[in-house]
Amino acid sequence: MSKIEVTLTEPSSVLFDIEKRAHAYPWSEIVFFQPLSAGTLWWSISVDKRIVGFANTQLVADELTLHNIAIDPRYQGRGFGKFLLNDILNYADKHNALMFLEVRESNASAIHVYQQAGFSIVGRRPNYYASDSGREDALVMRREIS
């Protein structure tokens, strides 16, 4: 049976490689490797010691923002995104933190994962992201403390 582990980590070339392959519009190298601001955590998920995904969160007062989450495309759709998010939800609950995130409105798989995790749509930022057809709205999602 495979051993799945979620651990705290630092940005690395392995994570950046997943970033570039998982996102159509990845973070730039400068943004990815910028010095950590207060409350920022990087998370990684590994299967039998192989890193298959990561997340970036920031806790400020009682709000935890999920800034990034990505699973290596070769490992998507096998429950790893949900597994990683679950550890982050536990962290938010332990800190009595509301959670927020922004997601492209076309990103049906991510929205599905977030809704399953108890997030609901609370806002919209028009033309927030670059997209192939010009600009695209971001949906703002929030999860209450459970």
Ligand SMILES: CC(C)(COP(=O)(O)OP(=O)(O)OC[C@H]1O[C@@H](n2cnc3c(N)ncnc32)[C@H](O)[C@@H]1OP(=O)(O)O)[C@@H](O)C(=O)NCCC(=O)NCCS
């Ligand atoms: C979004 C992402 C993190 C989800 O991780 P994942 O490991 O692929 O998702 P999981 O396998 O854990 O799936 C969780 C749920 O979403 C569903 N799901 C996964 N991919 C889906 C898809 N393409 N369409 C619809 N539902 C999907 C699964 O069926 C599962 O639901 P279920 O429990 O009802 O069966 C991953 O797909 C990813 O890295 N995407 C690219 C980067 C990205 O968009 N990040 C989010 C930016 S805000």
